[in-house]
Each structure stands twice: as C-alpha cells, then as structure tokens.
Amino acid sequence: MVRIINLGAAQMGPIARDEGRAQVVERLIAHLREAKRRGCDLVVFPELTLTTFFPRWWLEDEAELEAFYETEMPGPQTRPLFDEARRLGLGFCLGYAELIPGDETRRKCRFNTAVLVGAEGEILGKYRKIHLPGHAEHEPQRAFQHLEKRYFEPGDLGFRVFRGFGGLIGMCICNDRRWPETYRVMGLQGVEMVLLGYNTPSRHPLTPDHDAPSWHHNTLSMQAGAYQNGTWVVGVAKGGIEEGVHHIAGSQIIAPSGETVAQAATEGDELITAACDLDLGRSYKAHIFDFARHREPRHYALITALKGAVTPEEGARIEAAAQAAREAAE
Amino acid sequence: MVRIINLGAAQMGPIARDEGRAQVVERLIAHLREAKRRGCDLVVFPELTLTTFFPRWWLEDEAELEAFYETEMPGPQTRPLFDEARRLGLGFCLGYAELIPGDETRRKCRFNTAVLVGAEGEILGKYRKIHLPGHAEHEPQRAFQHLEKRYFEPGDLGFRVFRGFGGLIGMCICNDRRWPETYRVMGLQGVEMVLLGYNTPSRHPLTPDHDAPSWHHNTLSMQAGAYQNGTWVVGVAKGGIEEGVHHIAGSQIIAPSGETVAQAATEGDELITAACDLDLGRSYKAHIFDFARHREPRHYALITALKGAVTPEEGARIEAAAQAAREAAE
Numbered sequence: 001m002v003r004i005i006n007l008g009a010a011q012m013g014p015i016a017r018d019e020g021r022a023q024v025v026e027r028l029i030a031h032l033r034e035a036k037r038r039g040c041d042l043v044v045f046p047e048l049t050l051t052t053f054f055p056r057w058w059l060e061d062e063a064e065l066e067a068f069y070e071t072e073m074p075g076p077q078t079r080p081l082f083d084e085a086r087r088l089g090l091g092f093c094l095g096y097a098e099l100i101p102g103d104e105t106r107r108k109c110r111f112n113t114a115v116l117v118g119a120e121g122e123i124l125g126k127y128r129k130i131h132l133p134g135h136a137e138h139e140p141q142r143a144f145q146h147l148e149k150r151y152f153e154p155g156d157l158g159f160r161v162f163r164g165f166g167g168l169i170g171m172c173i174c175n176d177r178r179w180p181e182t183y184r185v186m187g188l189q190g191v192e193m194v195l196l197g198y199n200t201p202s203r204h205p206l207t208p209d210h211d212a213p214s215w216h217h218n219t220l221s222m223q224a225g226a227y228q229n230g231t232w233v234v235g236v237a238k239g240g241i242e243e244g245v246h247h248i249a250g251s252q253i254i255a256p257s258g259e260t261v262a263q264a265a266t267e268g269d270e271l272i273t274a275a276c277d278l279d280l281g282r283s284y285k286a287h288i289f290d291f292a293r294h295r296e297p298r299h300y301a302l303i304t305a306l307k308g309a310v311t312p313e314e315g316a317r318i319e320a321a322a323q324a325a326r327e328a329a330e
Numbered sequence: 331m332v333r334i335i336n337l338g339a340a341q342m343g344p345i346a347r348d349e350g351r352a353q354v355v356e357r358l359i360a361h362l363r364e365a366k367r368r369g370c371d372l373v374v375f376p377e378l379t380l381t382t383f384f385p386r387w388w389l390e391d392e393a394e395l396e397a398f399y400e401t402e403m404p405g406p407q408t409r410p411l412f413d414e415a416r417r418l419g420l421g422f423c424l425g426y427a428e429l430i431p432g433d434e435t436r437r438k439c440r441f442n443t444a445v446l447v448g449a450e451g452e453i454l455g456k457y458r459k460i461h462l463p464g465h466a467e468h469e470p471q472r473a474f475q476h477l478e479k480r481y482f483e484p485g486d487l488g489f490r491v492f493r494g495f496g497g498l499i500g501m502c503i504c505n506d507r508r509w510p511e512t513y514r515v516m517g518l519q520g521v522e523m524v525l526l527g528y529n530t531p532s533r534h535p536l537t538p539d540h541d542a543p544s545w546h547h548n549t550l551s552m553q554a555g556a557y558q559n560g561t562w563v564v565g566v567a568k569g570g571i572e573e574g575v576h577h578i579a580g581s582q583i584i585a586p587s588g589e590t591v592a593q594a595a596t597e598g599d600e601l602i603t604a605a606c607d608l609d610l611g612r613s614y615k616a617h618i619f620d621f622a623r624h625r626e627p628r629h630y631a632l633i634t635a636l637k638g639a640v641t642p643e644e645g646a647r648i649e650a651a652a653q654a655a656r657e658a659a660e
Binding site: 130131132133154155158159160161162163168175178179180181184185187188189190204206207213216217220221223224227228257258259283284285287288289290291292293294295296297299300301302303304305306307308309310311312314315316319323 | 492515519619631633
C-alpha cells in the first residue's frame with residue numbers, strides 16, 4: 001500500500017492587532033481552497049494562527065489579554081474553517097491560544113495549543129506547547145517582549161503521536177523544534193510526520209550575535225530532527241513584519257533524509273506542497289537509526305535526571321549513581 | 331580572560347592495510363609540526379587513526395584481528411608521537427583500537443577508544459565509543475562488512491567532560507555524532523568543545539538511497555549538536571578511497587552558532603585550523619538554551635525508559651506511568 005500524504009504548508013504573512021478572527025479565517029479558507037485545487041489531503045497552519053503574536057506586548061488588562069484566546073475549538077468564529085475543510089474533505093492542523101476558564105473542578109489555565117483535525121472535522125489529536133521560550137516578567141530593556149512564560153503554562157499532554165491520514169502524526173510548536181528531545185520522544189513512538197508552526201522574530205533583543213544565523217538555526221533544527229528520527233517534518237511560519245517586528249518565514253517540508261523538498265519563497269500568505277511518502281523513513285528506522293539495535297539509554301541518565309547543566313564532576317557522580325541503581329535493579 | 335583554543339583538525343587520507351604504525355605515526359608527526367607552525371594548541375586526529383579501518387573485513391584469525399589494537403597508550407610504536415607533541419608543546423586527541431588483554435581480575439575487552447592528551451603528554455581523559463554501528467555477524471550480501479558490533483564492546487565510560495586547555499572538553503566517535511543524546515549528555519555537563527573522529531563510507535551497502543545526502547548528514551548532525559548545546563564541535567575524517575572503499579572527508583570545525591568556520595578541501599592528509607573562542611557558546615547557554623529555565627525533563631521519560639521504539643499507545647502508557655511515579659515521589 002502506498003502511503004502518501006499530499007501535504008500543504010500554509011504559511012501566513014503578518015496579522016495586525018486589529019485584524020478580527022473573521023478576516024483571518026477568510027485567509028485560512030483561501031489557503032484551504034488553494035490546497036484542494038492542488039490535491040492536498042492535509043493543510044498545516046502556523047502557531048497562534050488566529051491573531052497577531054500577542055506575547056510581544058506586556059498586557060496588564062486580563063480581558064484585553066484573554067481576547068486573544070479561544071475557549072472552545074471550534075467556536076463560533078472558527079466554525080466556518082471547520083465547515084469548509086469538511087466540505088472540501090481536507091484535514092488540517094491549527095495552532096491557537098487556548099483558555100480553560102476554570103470552574104470548581106479545575107483552575108483557569110492558558111496554553112499555546114495545536115489541534116489535528118481529520119477530513120470529517122473530528123479532532124484526532126491535541127498538543128500543548130511544552131518548551132515555552134522567553135520570560136515571565138516585564139523586561140523593558142527589550143525592544144519587544146517575549147512573554148510566553150507569562151501568558152502560557154507548559155503543556156501538560158506530553159509529546160503524543162496520533163494515528164491519522166494513514167500514518168503516525170505528531171505535533172510540536174515553535175521553540176519545541178530547537179530541542180532534540182522533542183523529536184526523540186515522538187521518534188520513540190514511531191512518528192512518521194511532525195507538524196509544527198512557528199512565530200520567530202529574526203532579531204533576539206538580548207543576543208544580537210545570534211541574528212545572522214537565525215534562518216540557518218530554523219532549518220538546522222528541523223532537518224536534524226527529521227533525519228535523526230527518520231520522519232517528515234513540516235515547519236510553517238507566520239512571517240514578515242507584524243506590528244513592527246520582523247519574523248522569519250522559510251516554511252519548509254523536510255523529508256526523512258533531512259532534505260528540504262519544498263520551501264516558501266515569500267514572507268506572506270503562501271502555500272507550499274509536497275507528496276510525502278510516509279515509507280521514505282523506513283530504511284532509516286531499519287538501519288542507521290534502528291533504535292532497538294543502536295541506542296544506548298544506559299548512558300543517557302543525565303537527560304532525564306537533570307533539568308539544568310551541572311559541573312562535569314557532578315555529572316559523573318549522577319551518572320555513576322544511575323549506573324549503580326540500574327545494576328542493583330538487574 | 332580570553333579563552334581561545336587554537337585548534338588543528340588533522341584529517342587523514344587513506345591508510346593501507348599493509349601500512350605499518352611507524353609510517354602512520356610519521357604522517358601524524360608531520361601534522362603536528364604543521365600545526366605548530368600554524369600556532370595550534372590542540373590537534374585532533376580521526377577515529378582509529380593508527381591503522382586502516384579493519385571492521386570492513388570478516389577476520390576469523392584472532393591474532394590477525396588483534397594486530398590492529400593497542401594494548402598500551404602510549405606504547406612503543408606511539409611513543410614517538412607523544413614525545414614529539416610534548417616537545418612541541420601541543421595537546422592532541424587520538425582515536426585507536428584498544429585491547430585489554432584480560433587477567434584473573436578482568437575479562438578481555440576491546441573498545442573503539444579516544445584519548446585527550448595534554449601539552450605535557452599527560453592523559454587528560456579517555457572515551458570509549460558508545461554507539462557502535464553495523465553488525466556482529468558476517469553478512470556476505472554486503473559489498474563490504476561493518477563489523478564494529480563484533481570487534482568492539484559498547485563503551486563503558488559514559489559521555490564524560492574533561493577540564494583541559496582552559497575549558498570543558500568532551501569526546502565522542504564517529505556514529506556517536508548522529509545521536510543527539512551524545513551531545514546532550516555532554517551539554518548537561520557544560521561542554522564547550524566536542525572532539526570527534528570518523529570513518530564514514532560514502533556508500534551504505536544496504537541502503538543506497540541514503541548515499542546522496544551522506545555528506546549532508548555528517549554536517550547536519552554535527553552542526554545541530556553544536557548549536558543545540560552552545561558548544562564547538564570538531565569533526566575529523568579519515569577520508570578518500572581506502573582499500574577500495576570510498577569514505578567521505580569533509581572534516582570541519584563548527585562554532586557554537588552551528589556554523590562551520592573551517593572545512594577540509596581535499597580527501598587526503600590535510601590540516602585545517604581555527605582560533606576557537608570558548609566563550610562564544612555563552613550567550614546560547616544563557617538565553618535560548620538556558621537548560622535550567624527551558625528544558626522540561628518531565629516530558630522526556632521515554633528517552634531513558636526505552637531503547638527501541640514502541641507504538642503510540644504503549645508510549646502514552648509509559649509516559650503516564652512515569653508521570654504518576656513522579657507525582658507520587660513529590
């Protein structure tokens with residue numbers, strides 16, 4: 001059986017602060033129709049697709065902040081997107097800010113979320129961003145803020161892999177793509193395609209020396225994650241100059257070989273497509289990255305034992321203790 | 331204090347099966363002298379530097395096999411290399427096949443090993459290759475064998491980080507460089523420079539579809555390891571056509587930005603150099619890859635819990651069990 005996903009990566013240009021959901025959903029629907037015309041099965045939208053990238057502002061008014069969030073998916077404003085996708089027979093992946101208002105059983109929570117939606121409109125999977133970048137307090141020395149650690153909680157759903165579109169699909173969001181643990185946890189569940197959206201300022205206010213290679217870092221992290229796990233990776237940007245801040249574009253579809261097979265040419269609304277053969281990852285998973293033959297987890301203890309870095313001496317001590325505990329258990 | 335290591339990556343061309351240690355050591359000494367002339371402090375030689383890459387052959391005669399190994403380092407044949415390095419005031423990293431003959435206290439062991447040697451000739455650190463590629467049994471369907479799993483045991487020293495040359499230095503070998511766990515375990519110990527040698531056939535006998543991007547895979551894995559841990563990575567090949575098998579060259583010195591700053595232009599004996607500022611990694615470690623702020627190890631359980639891949643359902647079960655165990659412990 002040939003297992004091909006005809007994939008559309010639906011890059012978005014800037015979304016202004018005063019652009020309403022209805023206008024954005026119209027742009028998304030235009031993407032869906034173009035994707036249908038080009039034979040797609042599945043369309044991937046960016047991180048926080050429905051609004052401007054609001055974590056760049058310090059917002060003290062709770063109501064003003066929470067206007068950027070969705071309390072249901074689909075809700076009244078996103079229902080037309082779901083309806084049109086189902087009418088066209090297309091699945092999609094959508095990033096958005098999720099608000100759980102809270103009640104007597106659960107406290108209020110806010111997440112940076114993505115959902116995978118099947119061709120019948122059913123939600124096949126949900127992911128909440130785990131690696132939140134930026135900071136939680138106001139840092140006025142920055143040209144712009146990056147308040148994801150204030151406006152979101154770290155995701156509580158893990159890196160799950162979902163069955164859909166004839167394969168095994170995972171999701172992550174933006175900064176997650178820079179962390180090899182992200183791909184590996186999904187790789188250990190056999191993932192065949194990782195879908196991710198991003199909003200990435202081309203300038204980091206505190207580390208200007210990182211600016212020049214920021215485009216390279218984007219490609220590098222996604223290509224390495226693809227190759228090292230024998231999986232497709234689809235990275236979709238919201239790019240261009242949004243409310244005065246320039247974001248990289250460079251949306252791309254990356255094969256399990258780590259090679260980019262389709263790439264956006266603009267920083268605006270642009271659909272790129274590829275016919276993604278899920279079986280292209282098989283020979284990587286069967287040979288060079290046959291985890292069961294080649295991984296050596298007994299030497300990986302620090303990866304889960306530690307959060308932050310320690311001295312080499314402390315690292316050696318923790319490694320030795322883990323080794324001793326393992327030997328005692330065996 | 332400026333912390334710069336003037337580094338020489340001493341790529342080697344092919345070594346014939348009948349080339350003796352004395353001839354090879356002469357080539358290594360020529361590298362050292364050129365490195366001294368170019369102001370180096372530290373010279374990195376490839377994996378299994380002292381002989382041809384013998385795991386390509388099925389060798390049944392134990393004596394014939396073990397002639398490729400060293401039982402002491404330095405030994406009589408490598409002493410001239412150590413002497414010349416000390417005379418020149420140069421440190422070096424050398425890969426070789428290590429044989430522990432065994433006695434009443436320890437059984438015989440064979441490892442694929444590298445040592446880091448200080449400018450006074452002292453051994454600062456030792457590493458034994460953990461991720462052994464290839465196979466253990468004769469596979470006559472292959473154009474050539476890759477019997478590392480037969481001729482070596484997986485390293486038993488972990489991924490340690492050593493103090494030397496004013497910084498924190500780690501080592502790994504060849505196939506280790508494709509595994510993000512390798513760099514991460516060292517990154518969690520603050521590594522500032524990772525030294526590695528490789529012998530990498532440009533053709534994989536069983537997966538010809540992997541051939542075209544094999545050069546890309548080499549660069550990709552090392553650049554990602556560098557960037558994602560804010561460390562220098564130095565990859566040094568034995569390249570060219572050795573005993574009828576072509577090996578990639580492409581030795582390179584990679585900055586903590588993930589950018590290659592020096593790269594070999596040939597497939598033969600060639601020294602490339604760079605002045606490596608160890609502090610270039612600091613801003614990565616302090617911001618985007620500040621592990622203590624941004625890593626989320628509670629979602630990494632599968633990385634150490636599993637060796638091989640499992641189904642998504644099994645993965646979710648293991649993740650949930652790890653979560654429950656952690657909550658119970660807290």
